[in-house]
Amino acid sequence: MKAGKYTIKELFNNRYVDQVVIPEIQRDYVWGNKQVEGLLKSILEDFLEFKNGIHIAFLQDVENETKQAFNNFYRKQKFSCNIGFIYAYNDPEYSGKYFLIDGQQRLTTIYLLLLVLASERSEFRPWFEKLYMSSGLPVIDYRVREASHHFLTRITSNYKNKGINIEDQSWFHVDYKNDKTIQSIISNIGVIHVFLSDKQLFTTDFIDYIQNYIEFWYFDTNISEQGEELYIYMNARGEQMEENENLKADLLGKLIVEDGSG
Numbered sequence: 001m002k003a004g005k006y007t008i009k010e011l012f013n014n015r016y017v018d019q020v021v022i023p024e025i026q027r028d029y030v031w032g033n034k035q036v037e038g039l040l041k042s043i044l045e046d047f048l049e050f051k052n053g054i055h056i057a058f059l060q061d062v063e064n065e066t067k068q069a070f071n072n073f074y075r076k077q078k079f080s081c082n083i084g085f086i087y088a089y090n091d092p093e094y095s096g097k098y099f100l101i102d103g104q105q106r107l108t109t110i111y112l113l114l115l116v117l118a119s120e121r122s123e124f125r126p127w128f129e130k131l132y133m134s135s136g137l138p139v140i141d142y143r144v145r146e147a148s149h150h151f152l153t154r155i156t157s158n159y160k161n162k163g164i165n166i167e168d169q170s171w172f173h174v175d176y177k178n179d180k181t182i183q184s185i186i187s188n189i190g191v192i193h194v195f196l197s198d199k200q201l202f203t204t205d206f207i208d209y210i211q212n213y214i215e216f217w218y219f220d221t222n223i224s225e226q227g228e229e230l231y232i233y234m235n236a237r238g239e240q241m242e243e244n245e246n247l248k249a250d251l252l253g254k255l256i257v258e259d260g261s262g
Contacts, residue, residue: 001090001098003219008110009211011086011218012132012139018096019134020088022104022142028180029142031105036188039109040195043081047209050079080213083110089221101221109192111140112185113210116192119160120202131211132156147173148181155185 001016011017022029086103100107111132118128132139138156142148154171166172166186176182196202 001218001220004217005215006218007212008114008214009131011216016090016096017098017139019098019137019139019141020107021094021097021099022108022140022144022148023099024143026100026104026144028144028148029104029108029184030180031109031184031188033187033191035105036109036191037195039083039106040113040192043210043214044199044201046079046081046213047206050209050213051205080215081209083214083216085217085219087219087221098220103216106216108140108185109188110210110214111138112189113192114207115156115159116189116196117202117207117210120193120196124202124207127207142181144181145179147175147179151176151179151182152185159189 001014006014011020083106084103086107087101088098088103089101090098114128114132118124118132133156136157138152140152142152150173155166158169158171159166166189167177
């Protein structure tokens with residue numbers, strides 16, 4: 001997969017990508033309520049601006065189909081939600097597997113957001129299984145520990161929000177209670193569901209926005225050795241650098257729009 005700007009749907013449905021793998025070298029999924037709510041609030045703010053986006057007035061005499069295409073392009077340029085930079089590498093020995101170096105907290109949270117949306121209404125489930133699972137497996141695969149891998153596989157196949165605690169379901173293994181990644185996933189699914197319910201976001205419009213208007217800049221380090229070296233650097237950089245990367249992404253996006261090159 002080439003470096004560039006992608007939407008969530010373009011990443012997980014890329015013909016070169018079967019799965020995005022969180023390798024053993026990575027840390028756990030550790031985002032808490034504060035980080036998840038912060039991301040959700042940012043997405044909601046951009047989504048509301050998108051819904052209320054200004055249509056292009058000078059297209060009033062243009063055919064409807066063309067007008068809609070221009071409006072969609074304009075709104076995507078102006079109201080997309082950029083979540084920063086994602087780094088990964090592809091090892092030729094594992095065709096279709098992209099090993100994530102940086103971005104797992106954000107991508108995992110977005111994936112959980114899609115899962116919660118799909119679990120709320122039965123008509124949403126088919127598109128999740130078609131677009132965000134691969135041969136019955138989640139398109140994000142955790143390899144930090146085997147327990148994380150098995151849990152994510154089971155929850156994507158079995159989770160349905162029916163007021164039943166995840167830890168009380170028949171497929172939940174007692175060992176899962178000692179896994180940091182699993183406990184963060186369970187907690188954040190709850191946070192996401194409450195947020196979506198409070199804001200009444202179980203809608204087709206919001207699902208479309210998540211898939212097609214959340215964007216990021218992707219960089220492929222190509223060779224696994226380079227990927228591991230870059231991971232060591234990225235992992236030691238601290239939280240502040242991530243905020244700076246988001247700012248750089250926003251500025252770069254604005255430059256592309258202004259000079260017409262993107």
